[in-house]
Amino acid sequence: MSTIETWKALLEGRNADEVVTKALVRDVELPYGAGTMALVTLDNGHDHTKPNTFGPHGLLALDAALDAITARTDVAAVGVVGKPFIFAVGADLKGAAEVSSREEAVAIGALGHHVFRRLGELGVPSFAFVNGAAMGGGLEIALHCAYRTVSSGVPAIALPECFLGLVPGWGGTQLLPRLIGPEKALKLIIENPLSQNRMIKGPDAYALGIADAMFEPADFLEESLRWAAQVLRGEVAVERPDHTAEDWAPVVDQARTLVDLKLRGASPAPYRALDLVALARTASRDEGFAAEDEALADLLMSDELRAGLYAFDLVQRRAKRPAGAPGKALARPVTKVGVVGAGLMASQLALLFARRLEVPVVLTDLDQARLDKGIGYVHGEVDRLQAKGRVSADQANRLKGLVTGSLTKDAFADADFVIEAVFEDLAVKQKVFAEVEEVVSETCVLATNTSSLSVTAMAANLRHPERVVGFHFFNPVAVLPLLEIVRGDATDDATLATAFAVGKALKKSCVLVKDGPAFVVNRLLTRFMGEVTAAADEGTPLEVADHALDSLGLPMTPFALLQLVGPAVALHVAETMHTAFPDRFGVSENLAKLVAAGKPGLYGPDFQIDPEVRALFEGGTSPSTASPSTTDDVRLRALRALAQEIRLMLDEGVVAAPQDIDLCMLLGAGWPFHTGGITPYLDRTGISEEVTGSRFLEPGVASVPE
Amino acid sequence: MPASREVVFVDGVRTPFGKAGPKGLYAETRADDLVVRVIRELMRRNPGLPPERVDEVAIAATTQIGDQGLTIGRSAAVLAGLPKSVPGYAVDRMCAGAMTAVTSVAGGISFGAYDVAIAGGVEHMGRHPMGEGVDPNPRFLSERLVDGSALVMGMTAENLHDRYPSIGKERADAFAVASQEKVAKAYADGRIQRDLVPVATRKAAEGWGLATVDEGPRPGTTLEGIRGLKTPFRSHGRVTAGNSSGLNDGATGCIVAAQEVAEELGLTPRMRLVSYAFAGVDPEVMGVGPIPSTERALRLAGLSIGDIGLFEINEAFAVQVLAFLEHFGIADDDPRVNPYGGAIAFGHPLASSGVRLMIQLSREFAERPDVRYGITTMCVGMGMGGTVIWENLA
Numbered sequence A: 001m002s003t004i005e006t007w008k009a010l011l012e013g014r015n016a017d018e019v020v021t022k023a024l025v026r027d028v029e030l031p032y033g034a035g036t037m038a039l040v041t042l043d044n045g046h047d048h049t050k051p052n053t054f055g056p057h058g059l060l061a062l063d064a065a066l067d068a069i070t071a072r073t074d075v076a077a078v079g080v081v082g083k084p085f086i087f088a089v090g091a092d093l094k095g096a097a098e099v100s101s102r103e104e105a106v107a108i109g110a111l112g113h114h115v116f117r118r119l120g121e122l123g124v125p126s127f128a129f130v131n132g133a134a135m136g137g138g139l140e141i142a143l144h145c146a147y148r149t150v151s152s153g154v155p156a157i158a159l160p161e162c163f164l165g166l167v168p169g170w171g172g173t174q175l176l177p178r179l180i181g182p183e184k185a186l187k188l189i190i191e192n193p194l195s196q197n198r199m200i201k202g203p204d205a206y207a208l209g210i211a212d213a214m215f216e217p218a219d220f221l222e223e224s225l226r227w228a229a230q231v232l233r234g235e236v237a238v239e240r241p242d243h244t245a246e247d248w249a250p251v252v253d254q255a256r257t258l259v260d261l262k263l264r265g266a267s268p269a270p271y272r273a274l275d276l277v278a279l280a281r282t283a284s285r286d287e288g289f290a291a292e293d294e295a296l297a298d299l300l301m302s303d304e305l306r307a308g309l310y311a312f313d314l315v316q317r318r319a320k321r322p323a324g325a326p327g328k329a330l331a332r333p334v335t336k337v338g339v340v341g342a343g344l345m346a347s348q349l350a351l352l353f354a355r356r357l358e359v360p361v362v363l364t365d366l367d368q369a370r371l372d373k374g375i376g377y378v379h380g381e382v383d384r385l386q387a388k389g390r391v392s393a394d395q396a397n398r399l400k401g402l403v404t405g406s407l408t409k410d411a412f413a414d415a416d417f418v419i420e421a422v423f424e425d426l427a428v429k430q431k432v433f434a435e436v437e438e439v440v441s442e443t444c445v446l447a448t449n450t451s452s453l454s455v456t457a458m459a460a461n462l463r464h465p466e467r468v469v470g471f472h473f474f475n476p477v478a479v480l481p482l483l484e485i486v487r488g489d490a491t492d493d494a495t496l497a498t499a500f501a502v503g504k505a506l507k508k509s510c511v512l513v514k515d516g517p518a519f520v521v522n523r524l525l526t527r528f529m530g531e532v533t534a535a536a537d538e539g540t541p542l543e544v545a546d547h548a549l550d551s552l553g554l555p556m557t558p559f560a561l562l563q564l565v566g567p568a569v570a571l572h573v574a575e576t577m578h579t580a581f582p583d584r585f586g587v588s589e590n591l592a593k594l595v596a597a598g599k600p601g602l603y604g605p606d607f608q609i610d611p612e613v614r615a616l617f618e619g620g621t622s623p624s625t626a627s628p629s630t631t632d633d634v635r636l637r638a639l640r641a642l643a644q645e646i647r648l649m650l651d652e653g654v655v656a657a658p659q660d661i662d663l664c665m666l667l668g669a670g671w672p673f674h675t676g677g678i679t680p681y682l683d684r685t686g687i688s689e690e691v692t693g694s695r696f697l698e699p700g701v702a703s704v705p706e
Numbered sequence B: 001m002p003a004s005r006e007v008v009f010v011d012g013v014r015t016p017f018g019k020a021g022p023k024g025l026y027a028e029t030r031a032d033d034l035v036v037r038v039i040r041e042l043m044r045r046n047p048g049l050p051p052e053r054v055d056e057v058a059i060a061a062t063t064q065i066g067d068q069g070l071t072i073g074r075s076a077a078v079l080a081g082l083p084k085s086v087p088g089y090a091v092d093r094m095c096a097g098a099m100t101a102v103t104s105v106a107g108g109i110s111f112g113a114y115d116v117a118i119a120g121g122v123e124h125m126g127r128h129p130m131g132e133g134v135d136p137n138p139r140f141l142s143e144r145l146v147d148g149s150a151l152v153m154g155m156t157a158e159n160l161h162d163r164y165p166s167i168g169k170e171r172a173d174a175f176a177v178a179s180q181e182k183v184a185k186a187y188a189d190g191r192i193q194r195d196l197v198p199v200a201t202r203k204a205a206e207g208w209g210l211a212t213v214d215e216g217p218r219p220g221t222t223l224e225g226i227r228g229l230k231t232p233f234r235s236h237g238r239v240t241a242g243n244s245s246g247l248n249d250g251a252t253g254c255i256v257a258a259q260e261v262a263e264e265l266g267l268t269p270r271m272r273l274v275s276y277a278f279a280g281v282d283p284e285v286m287g288v289g290p291i292p293s294t295e296r297a298l299r300l301a302g303l304s305i306g307d308i309g310l311f312e313i314n315e316a317f318a319v320q321v322l323a324f325l326e327h328f329g330i331a332d333d334d335p336r337v338n339p340y341g342g343a344i345a346f347g348h349p350l351a352s353s354g355v356r357l358m359i360q361l362s363r364e365f366a367e368r369p370d371v372r373y374g375i376t377t378m379c380v381g382m383g384m385g386g387t388v389i390w391e392n393l394a
Helices: A001-011 A055-068 A100-121 A135-144 A170-179 A183-190 A203-209 A217-232 A249-263 A270-278 A285-300 A303-318 A344-357 A368-387 A391-401 A426-439 A455-459 A494-503 A520-536 A542-546 A557-567 A567-580 A589-596 A611-619 A632-650 A658-669 A680-682 A687-692 B031-045 B072-079 B096-110 B151-164 B169-188 B222-228 B259-265 B283-288 B290-301 B318-328 B352-367
Strands: A022-029 A036-043 A077-081 A086-088 A128-132 A131-133 A147-151 A214-215 A337-340 A361-362 A403-406 A416-420 A444-450 A468-473 A482-487 A509-514 B007-014 B056-060 B088-091 B114-125 B200-201 B207-211 B250-259 B273-278 B306-312 B375-381 B384-392
Touching: A001 A055, A001 A100, A022 A055, A022 A391, A022 B250, A022 B352, A036 A055, A036 B207, A055 A100, A055 A482, A077 A217, A086 A135, A086 A611, A100 A128, A100 A135, A100 A285, A100 A416, A128 A217, A131 A135, A135 A170, A147 A203, A147 A217, A170 A183, A170 A270, A170 A285, A183 A203, A183 A249, A183 A270, A183 A285, A183 B056, A214 A217, A214 A285, A214 B088, A217 B031, A217 B200, A217 B207, A249 A270, A270 A285, A270 A416, A285 A303, A303 A658, A303 A680, A337 A344, A337 A468, A337 A557, A344 A361, A344 A368, A344 A391, A344 A403, A344 A494, A361 A368, A368 A391, A368 A403, A391 A403, A403 B273, A426 A444, A426 A455, A426 B384, A444 A455, A444 A494, A455 A468, A468 A494, A482 A494, A482 A658, A494 A509, A509 A658, A520 A542, A520 A567, A520 A632, A520 A658, A542 A611, A557 A567, A557 B200, A567 A589, A589 A611, A632 A687, A632 B169, A680 A687, B007 B031, B007 B096, B007 B259, B007 B352, B031 B072, B031 B114, B031 B200, B031 B250, B056 B072, B056 B096, B056 B222, B096 B114, B096 B250, B096 B352, B096 B384, B114 B259, B114 B352, B151 B283, B169 B222, B250 B259, B273 B290, B273 B352, B273 B375, B283 B290, B283 B318, B283 B375, B290 B318, B290 B375, B290 B384, B306 B352, B352 B375, B352 B384
Parallel strands: A022 B207, A036 A077, A077 A128, A086 A131, A128 A147, A147 A214, A337 A361, A337 A416, A361 A403, A416 A444, A444 A468, A482 A509, B056 B088, B056 B114, B306 B375
Antiparallel strands: A022 A036, A468 A482, B007 B250, B007 B273, B114 B250, B200 B207, B273 B384, B375 B384
């Protein structure tokens, strides 16, 4: 059997539900008598909301189309174009998650190479016309072609593989650095994926040299074909600078430093990508593609990738259809919003509501000066948005006009949604809601941005407790995508549905959480930090404690997070949690001392441990009482605590499933995809079973199937 | 404001014309996108014309709904990427839509309201079949304002055969065959392709293609071949698919400017507008319309029919051209008439055709510097004719 037949046999019956991207071929008469182009349209038969992807069947379809084209002698060139708005967005991830053997993993990588490389080896020039989004394998198709044009309207071009836990291994690591040089290639292959999976636009791709020509969307294909004809006739010359003479080591090393900084070795994919890029300078096509096959196979069979795919699915799907949210039809319209308080959080909320809902937002405060400051903050932020070109002058006027202040709560009379962002104290918040209830309609939703107080208790004394809901944002509210929507004991479905509708309009990913201390993210972070702090309290060197979890590749160390949150807030939450669960949540005396000393955290302005803080910690223990832990001890202790806490939260019904815990950690704490949030990591390291007696997720859900 | 300025035709392009219907070139292509292609090609071909100097975009369509609605002159201008400061409007005079767009902006230019304008037309008869959404007032018939056949163009053509008994089916067929032959020759000589703007056409089931030539022409058409075709408008009638224009999709456009502004911008005018006229006739014989409109335009220009060296007359039906020729005493095969062939072969996407006539006349002028005057003329539904007389600047 030929290799392709082997692959076919191996992949036979797999991916039965693959949405197959067809390769439709039509002849096009090029202008200026340049001959006939066989133009391949990639189209999976759906609109742009279901982009073209490539699984085995799609690859074989393209292979068959290329067979038919190469059998002809009357073709002067081959073109590849996407369906409207979409070129192709890469491998079929659903299929990737189903690969169950290394043999199969090798096969899918090799099949991709076998088909795509044909585009560069046809004997006639090939052109990719990148008319729409091109990602991963989609961009690699274009890279295999001899020439590329791009539409200036393309919103997204990327090689996001490293973001997920893969490498652009259908030729990307070999072709791109040779085309545009290693430095620019690493930006796409490494830097952007590790920066919240940043994408570039058509003009950026042209500027980077990924595309040889750029045309406007209005007549992109026509002008691309005209250009192709000119290239074929020799009227347009395309420069291809040779980058292989340069020394690639410095830029590869520089990228490696960046990866280390972000991941600390936690996920293998970017490191494999770096090695492949380094190889591309000297490797032949065969060698380079074979190395890609190996890397793809290893990574496809890695738990880090499976966790990444699981995480991707959570943020792409589950985040958009929150588990347990009541029907949208129950949601009430929100035409005016009230914000109690005019502090920084309140002002941020006012701006967010005004921008996203485009309805009047009234801030109230008892103090005119604070009110002025709050409104001033909003206006200042609007000015900044305008200066950055994010809003027009008219929109800026509109936004400023939408946000007003009032010294009395009468201004809430016709509001449909009032959110409080006052001091984190139950009695204060109860009083605020009681006052608001005097003014507003019976159905006005009262939302609280509390991070740890009981929503049920806050509603207890109201005439209409069913209208109270928790609306927990993460700071900074404009940036972090998570919104924990908290259902109190009395909260009714209409209120909850309204809260979800508002959350969606605010472009937040909402997770339904049952009322309980600190909800999800803060509860887990507090528990986790509590263990690390306790280790330090017990005499573990601060650096050891703080770097004990580096191998997870978290966005920041526990003490860096403490610094960001502020010791006072962290202490306050720790105390609240200690009150709720004294057995598991301690209150560090050293943390209290840190707050008393007015320190911003453990680190000084030079990013080193503040000597006074070190003294403070060391003063709490004597050599006789000290029981320092090792890095492994601290890590295991913190992870075991997380596993225990998550199991308890699931048993308490805080969220519907482990998936919601993971979604919260991905979006609210920014924990990396290769951890899957956290439960896949706890499962694959055996900690879940060790601590709770079972895994959180079945094998195969976020790991390689057994 | 100047009292009156000379108006010139600078350049014109059109899309290839497709056959209307599910198998046609443009079956899944929007009408407004056809216009966008035309506008962009005009701007690309005339780099001396800064986009912000376009003072008006007048685009005609007979059925102004859906992708031909939304004030298509304005919406196509925006879609084509012209500056938002450039206004636009929609025009309707059925088949003479684009011609009327040209004469309207020409009037504005002459008056000094505009310096430069884009005028054209579009008709996607596949997406918008003739008569789509019409709601004729019942008084037309109850008060016998028009004959019942007036709204069916093929019937008006049969009526025209009645009015001109000397024009029989054989003459009409012969004229049609000649039209096909002239188009085939014009294509072979490369006369047509230079003003066609290729259009990317996508069909969901087939993928992207590129329309580069007219779909309608049937080279090799013979008298024998079309003699037996059905006469759908009257039993034993004379009007057939062979001696009529088809149902088509396409768009046209041209740049019209004040002569002095064209010079200022370094644009090369091809023809000068001499006069124009529209005239009304009985709707049931709308095909005679070009006769009174031409007489009027000649009178306004102080010219006689003998001064006209080239005729571009729209071939909605062969009989309507023949009636015109018979009236003016011109032979059926006079080489001055439609030298590149006409709508019987190219097709007739209603409101777009007027500018196709002008494009062809301007090219014929260039080949015939000895000819001073030419006309573009066409018949119009509801009983009208339109004529524009041009002076050759080649």
